[in-house]
Amino acid sequence: MMFRKRRSPVLFPAAALGAAAFARAAFRALRRLDMRGRVVVITGGSRGLGLLLAEEFGRQGARVAIAGRDAGALDRAEQRLRALGIEVHAVACDLGDRAAAEAFVDSTASAFGRIDVLVNNAGVIQVAPMQDLRVEELDEAMRSNYWSAVHTTLRALPHLQKQGRAARIVNVVSIGGRVAVPHLLGYNASKFAMMGFSESLQVELSHGARGPRVTTVIPGPMRTGSIYNAEFGGSQEREFGWFGRLSSIPIATIDARRAARLVVAAAREGRAEVKLGLSSHLLSWAHGIAPQTTVRLMGLVNALLPAPRGGEGTTRGRDLRTSAQGSVLLRLSNEAARRNNEAPPAAAR
Numbered sequence: 001m002m003f004r005k006r007r008s009p010v011l012f013p014a015a016a017l018g019a020a021a022f023a024r025a026a027f028r029a030l031r032r033l034d035m036r037g038r039v040v041v042i043t044g045g046s047r048g049l050g051l052l053l054a055e056e057f058g059r060q061g062a063r064v065a066i067a068g069r070d071a072g073a074l075d076r077a078e079q080r081l082r083a084l085g086i087e088v089h090a091v092a093c094d095l096g097d098r099a100a101a102e103a104f105v106d107s108t109a110s111a112f113g114r115i116d117v118l119v120n121n122a123g124v125i126q127v128a129p130m131q132d133l134r135v136e137e138l139d140e141a142m143r144s145n146y147w148s149a150v151h152t153t154l155r156a157l158p159h160l161q162k163q164g165r166a167a168r169i170v171n172v173v174s175i176g177g178r179v180a181v182p183h184l185l186g187y188n189a190s191k192f193a194m195m196g197f198s199e200s201l202q203v204e205l206s207h208g209a210r211g212p213r214v215t216t217v218i219p220g221p222m223r224t225g226s227i228y229n230a231e232f233g234g235s236q237e238r239e240f241g242w243f244g245r246l247s248s249i250p251i252a253t254i255d256a257r258r259a260a261r262l263v264v265a266a267a268r269e270g271r272a273e274v275k276l277g278l279s280s281h282l283l284s285w286a287h288g289i290a291p292q293t294t295v296r297l298m299g300l301v302n303a304l305l306p307a308p309r310g311g312e313g314t315t316r317g318r319d320l321r322t323s324a325q326g327s328v329l330l331r332l333s334n335e336a337a338r339r340n341n342e343a344p345p346a347a348a349r
């Protein structure tokens, strides 16, 4: 009498999953870009995530170009990168200005002879109820967060296209480009524009045969220490208080060094999208399946935040005098601010 061997019902799906994971890893490895000798342009590489990205790309053998408006911060960043043995081209300029952004790209191509990767990272953030934001602030958000990326991308594109599929464009957007976060009207609007720009580039460049490959980065809150360079309006100290605390909670935020490693890995593999941190994953998922419920939820969060005061302009986090800066709850952000060239005030312990 013959007995048939019974196969376990979980064996086939497990084998299929294993084969799919193997094929995915092999595909990524094939696409992985060797950074040695490449030229990486990073907008706003003078501090925060941009500086960490410059270090990470540099450690992997790339030459980097960085830009920022504050010449002092840029100079410190340049010295720090050189001390790590990284070749740097640094230009102090306002990338919201088209001529300045184009000159930055042109001077990088002249200095290094090529451009392989463009990282659109420059950004500003203003935290205030919408009634306390003026048109000037909304305009500044569009200039620094959106137009800077448009100007540098269009100017760098001919250089990138010479490298074909080996070239990369990395757009650092935000979860604020998927879900409207309360008290960030100008920021959200500029990041929604940036999301449209990035996905349009993907449609027309990544999925054709010629490239470059485009990566859309969607970070949730990151512990970069940028709270001291963010602008606060309305009840400024109270706005700093909630935003500063939110930017320091470990589970809700991602360490900026880890974020930089993930962005560089995604760029090397030419991945289409990378979400950074639990908040980004959860909110993207919620907005994907129930957009209006997510908007309503954000409305409830808004009701918990400080009320509008009637527009008196904004103040930088580092220029505020508030005990929140020294709070133990901000410890992680304060450490990050010191590490990442964010010039925190003396009160930030």
Ligand SMILES: NC(=O)c1ccc[n+]([C@@H]2O[C@H](COP(=O)([O-])OP(=O)(O)OC[C@H]3O[C@@H](n4cnc5c(N)ncnc54)[C@H](OP(=O)(O)O)[C@@H]3O)[C@@H](O)[C@H]2O)c1
Pocket (backbone or CB within 6 Å): 043, 044, 045, 046, 047, 048, 049, 050, 067, 068, 069, 070, 071, 073, 093, 094, 095, 096, 120, 121, 122, 123, 124, 143, 144, 148, 172, 173, 174, 175, 219, 220, 221, 222, 223, 224, 225, 226, 229, 230, 247, 342
């Ligand atoms: N930190 C977060 O929680 C978070 C979350 C989601 C997304 N993001 C995004 O991630 C990126 C980096 O954030 P971060 O926290 O590292 O910010 P950050 O520390 O404030 O750094 C921003 C960088 O952009 C530069 N920059 C801004 N506007 C510029 C302009 N018009 N021209 C030239 N340079 C300009 C700044 O230099 P100057 O000011 O000297 O010009 C600085 O180097 C931003 O796009 C941000 O929106 C951040």
